[in-house]
Structures are given as structure tokens and as C-alpha cells.
Amino acid sequence: MSPLEITGLVKRFGEGAEAREVVRGLDLSLAPGECFALLGPNGAGKTTTLRCALGLTAATAGSIRLCGLPVPERARDARARVGVVPQLDSLDPDFTCAENLLVFAGYFGLHEREVRPRIPELLAFAGLEGKENARIQSLSGGMKRRLTLARALVNRPELLILDEPTTGLDPQARHLIWERLRRLTAEGTTILLTTHFMDEAERLANRLAIMDAGRILAQGSPREVIAAHIEPQVVEIFGEWQGEGAAAWAAAHAHALCQRCEVSGETAFCYTTDAAPLLAHLAHQPGLRSLHRPANLEDVFLKLTGRDLRD
Amino acid sequence: MTSVTDHFAPPRLSLRLLAVWRRNFLVWRKLALPSIVGNLADPVIYMLGLGYGLGMLVPEVEGVSYIAFLAGGTLAYSTMNAATFEALYSGFSRMHTQKTWEAIMNAPVSLDDIVAAELLWAASKACLAGIAILAVIAAFGFAASPLALAAIPVIFLTGLCFAALGLIMTALAPSYDFFMYYFTLVITPMTLLSGVFFPQGQLPDAVRTVAECLPLSHAVALVRPLLLGELPPQAGLHLAVLAGIAVAAFWLALGLTRRRLLK
Secondary structure, X not given: OOOEEEEEEEEEEOOHHHOEEEEEEEEEEOXXXXXXXXXXXXXXXXXXXXXXXXXXXXXXXXXXXXXXXXXXXXXXXXHOXXXXXXXXXXXXXXXXXXXXXXXXXXXXXXXHHHHHHHHHHHHHHOOOOOOOOOXXXXXXXXXXHHHHHHHHOOOOOOEEEEEOOOOOOOHHHHHHHHHHHHHHHHOOOEEEEEEOOHHHHHHHOOEEEEXXXXXXXXXXXXXXXXXXHOOOEEEEEEEXXXXXXXXXXXXXXXXXXXXXXXXXXXXXXEEEOOOHHHHHHHOOOOOEEEEEEEOOHHHHHHHHHOOOOOO | OHXXXXXXXXXXXXXXXXXXXXXXXHHHHHOHHHHXXXXXXXXXXXXXXXXXXXXXXXXXEOOEOHHHHHHHHHHHHHHHHHHHHHHHHHHHHHHHHOOHHHHHHOOOOOHHHHHHHHHHHHHHHHHHHHHHHXXXXXXXXXXOOHHHHHHHHHHHHHHHHHHHHHHHHXXXXXXXXXXXXXHHHHHHHHHHHXXXXXXXXXXXXXXXXXXXXXXXXXXXXXXXHHHOOXXXXXXXXXXXXXXXXXXXXXXXXXXXXXXXXXX
């Protein structure tokens, strides 16, 4: 059974001339035990897709099965088997860490008797050993996010959904969260996460989908997606060329030396299967500087979703 | 998918709402004493100040001392205030500022359960405050009859009625500032027109006809005789009006909240 199966999902807000289609025919099927990342710029429809999947907003069209149950008809029963780490902090500031977990478990119908013995273990998992009686206001942003992760595990979920779990965290906190998520997948929990950090997706996800404007543009393992959508090598070129910038150089030479070249500001990104001729050429251009690297997910992402700012 | 899109469909409740009620109770328990004192101080000071001060100038109102007259009104309007404050400010904090409802909705609890739990909780808290005020009133000897105990279910119902009305405002509020309008345009005039401080017979006929329809008037009409040891005339009508407003206002509040949060 797929922990989450979405077919033909459409979500429209508003009506008539005001209508905005935020999700436009999205298909998604998670395999049990995998970590799946949904990548997309702001406003791509990631959070809306998650809200539909949890039955928190009605889909305009399409069908959703969460933990095998139809949504929204049986969304409540399905949510009993799912853990959610929302994008914004929603911990209860009036309670301590332990009380946050106990009270939240109550929403699942779990009794304090069953949950209290598990609290040290849940807090330890989140790297919050001994913080049972700590007040929420005394926690850092990273600690709050980790406590939210522990809270999402009180019901031992089959599927864990995380909406931008590491946005706003420092590198130490991000690495700790990644390590814990890996441990959860190793234990058999299926994970669905949204992110706009490519390295996060590349590190964690068995499979990922890049979405923009409500549609999935590419889907597969990180390697498959890179191989399918982009040349394997990238040379980033910047600096001075004949009194002008890299853009002028690109206009004159790029087409002959690489398969594809994108200019963004004063940097030229040259994509190619063989960088040797290009690097040889650059060796004779003293004003230009360059960085040669393998193509990554971010290159695919920028190719598919464009370089324009989203906000 | 009608269950979600049809915002004004009948409520679908489950016992999970008790877990949400309990969450609010546990928070209250941490600060129970200051909370009770907060709910108690203002109405008791008004009652004693006006009752004894103004009472010196007023020989009798409707056959009893002014302070005995004021006691029933005080109990009713302070219940209204406690329920309203909880549904407005605390409810809005949980819905909007703290995102408590959002977190709960990720668990197997529906928004219907959450709003119903807020209604029950605000009424419970108002009832707890009301019981404390009733105890003070009794201590001063203005609730001598055992019938005064019958005021407790009435103040719970009054709490439900005003909590439901308050939740409508919460569902519509863009920010805390919005609640000022509700207090100055609804709650304060209602307090002055519902026979809390003086008998409604003093009002001009046209105003009186409208004033008698206000929910607080019905609460006062029930609570005051009970504190004086009398059975309230037309009790069934007053109870039915309070219950009817509670049900209708809850329904509307739920529909508006669904429209706000389930989009």
C-alpha cells in the first residue's frame, strides 16, 4: 500500500475572474519506506499539496489516498497514522517540552500512561535530553524545530510529513535533523518533505519531484533527474573580458564551446558533456575566472523553474 | 468533498473535542488563582462600590436593597464578560497568533471539534469565574436561598451563549484591535440596557422593547430572582432564548471559521 497516492490533483482558490489555480493536475505516489522530497520555489504549490493530502482543504479535483484511506472522507482516521512537522512553529508556549508531547498525544486519543514512559526517548531522539521541564520560550529555533519533530512522532506515524523542516536553521541544527530523518527511514518510516534546499533533497531523498506553478516538472532519483535534464558538467565564468564582462564573452564564444549557456547577471553558466575544450580556451583569457564542477540538482532546478525571483 | 467545501454544513463532532478542552483547562490550571482573581476583582469592586455607595441614595429597588438587586446583574454580566474575553482574545491567540489550532488539526481532530471545544471551554471558564463571584455574593449574604445554586447551570448556559457570539467575532477578526468594536458597540451597551444596574422599566418604551430581547436581559431575568430565592417568571422562555442563541451563533461561528481556515 502506498502511504500517499495523489492522482490528478487540482486546487483552485477563488472563483470566476479571481480564480487562481495553485495545483494543476499533480500525480504523486510514495513507496513505503522511502524519503520523497517535493522541491519548488516559493508559491509552487507545495504547501497546498500537503494541505490537500491531509484533508485540511478540499481539492477542486482529483483523488487522494492517505495511508490507504480516501481523503477527505476519512482524513481524520488517516491523520491518526501520520506525523506532521509544519512550516511555522506551533508549539504550545504555555507548556513545558514534556507537556507539549503529552497534550499533543491526547489529540490522538493516547493516554498519558502510554506516552509518559516514552518522553525521555522522544526528547533524546530530538537531541533534547533532560529538557522535560524546559519552557518553550527558553528554546532556540533549532530546538523548537526538533521538539516539533519529536511531537510529530508521538503517535509512531507510518508517514512523516515535513514542510520545509530546516528553513531558518543553522548548519549544526540542519545536520542533526538530517541525521534523525535518515534514522527514521532506516527504521521504516516513510518521509515526505518539501524544501527549496537542493542539498537537503540530494542528501536525503530516494526520490524527488521538482514542481513549479502547480505542476511536477521532473521526477525520479536525484541522479536520474540530473542525468535526464542537464549536461553533466558546469563551468561558471565571471570576470573581465575585452573591457566588458562574462556576458560579452558568452555572446561571442559560448555557443562554440558548450552545449548550453545561461547568463545570469555577470556570470555565464556553461553546461557541457566535455569541458576540456572550454577550459583550454579559458586558459588564454587572463581576465576571466572560472569554476568547473559537476552539474547538480540546483542546476536542474534553475533550468526548469527559471532564474527569476519568486516572492 | 462537500464536507469541507460546504462551510455551513451541520457540525460533525467527536469526543476528541474533550482533549482540546483539556488542553485549555491544563493551561488555565497553571494560572488558576490569578485568573480567578482577575475575573473576580472588577465585578466585585463595582458591586460593592455601587451597591453600598449608590445604595445609600436609593432606598429600595423592586422591593430589595440596591446591592441585593445588583448582585444578580453582576453575576450575569461578569459571566458574559468572562466568556467573551476567553472566546475573543484567548481564542484568537490560539487560532491565529500561536497556531495552536493548526497544530491540532494535523492530529486526528477536526476543526469542528476544536471550535466546539473552545465554546465549551469559554463557557466552563466563565462558569468557574461565576461560581467564585457567587461565593462572594453568598458571603455577603445576598444569596441566602438554596435556589441560588440553580444559578450555576444558568451561568454555564449564559457562558455558552456569549462564547458562541464571541467566536463569531474571532472568526472575522483580522487582529486583536477588531475586538474593541465588539466591546464598545455591543457588550458595553448591552451591559447598560439589560437591567444589570437599574430595572429595565426605567428605559423609554421603544428602547425597552429592544433591550428586553438582548441575550443578557434573559440571563439577568433568570439569575436575579434565583439569588433572591424566587423562581424566575417565564424561565422556560428565557432558557430557550439563551440556548437558541448559543446554537445559532455557534453554527455561524463554525461556518465562518471553516471558511477562514479550511481554504
